[in-house]
Amino acid sequence: MHLLALPKSQRPREKLLNLGPETLSDAELLAIFLRTGIAGMNAVELAEMLLRKTESLHNLFNATLPEFAAIKGMGEAKYVQLQAVLELCKRYLKEPCLRTTLFDSPDAVRNYLTMKLRGLGHEVFVVLYLDNQNRLIKDEVLFQGTINAASVYPREVVKAALKINAASLILAHNHPSGVAEPSQADKLITKKLQHALGLIDVQVLDHLIVAGPDCLSFAERGLI
Incomplete structure (x- = not known):
């Protein structure tokens, strides 16, 4: 009809x-x-x-x-339109992160990262660089592939933090498996990055794991 x-x-x-x-x-x-x-x-x-x-x-x-x-x-035209809608949604969710102190609005961070990472079929490691008022300066995918202690290089995160003049960071990566629980490798990476960044007085505020609609916080779990 x-x-x-x-x-x-x-x-x-x-x-x-x-x-x-x-x-x-x-x-x-x-x-x-x-x-x-x-x-x-x-x-x-x-x-x-x-x-x-x-x-x-x-x-x-x-x-x-x-x-x-x-x-x-x-076809291609509808695909392009749909991807444009998806990207607009991501940017819409990112805007509050740029305007507010992130720990005053933890849901804004969760919503943005969940939208950004939940659909990926491979693992990516994202860093959110914050200023001294915990406002977002920039977010960046630093590593791709299987995330483990061998594939995430603390020196690269330190170099990027110094270049951007970040005061603190929020780490994030996804679990395409759909299980948000942190692995031993996830915990090891976090500790290594905390130690390396601590040497330049940059604090790791949280590490978030996105798995489908779920988003786990290391800080809330007492792991940071």
Whole structure:
């Protein structure tokens, strides 16, 4: 059925305007993004098919271009639009980190890092460089691949901290396995970095592990 054949109260755009975006289903929100359907499917039906094919919004947003374009009705243009939406969400979540003292807003840090790291299929090690008021100066992916004591080099973190003139750092990495619990290697890396950075009077405030929707804090666990 064409969307225009539906009662106005059931059309995604009108429903959003009248009742708010939180009242829409994932498929209805996705239909607004898609704008139009394809032969035999209106935009909502197409969105429902997309979610069935990919099994979740998470998988949809993290599909590669070939995977996305293999789905009927999808192509490079829609892929580019979807990636632009994802990047805007990341930047939206990063803004509070740039404006506020981070330990006054721990949820802002968690939300930003979870959005940034949760969809990655490989491990990355991120450093958030903070000024003397705990405001974010810059964040940077320093290492990629399996994160262990051999692959994270304290001297590189020290060099970067000195170059940026950071007063303190927040460390973060992801666990693609979906388990947020810190390994012995994670604990060892943290201690090595604390020691190396302590020699230049730069404090490690926290180490966060992102695993899917979960985000574990070393500081909250008493590990820092």
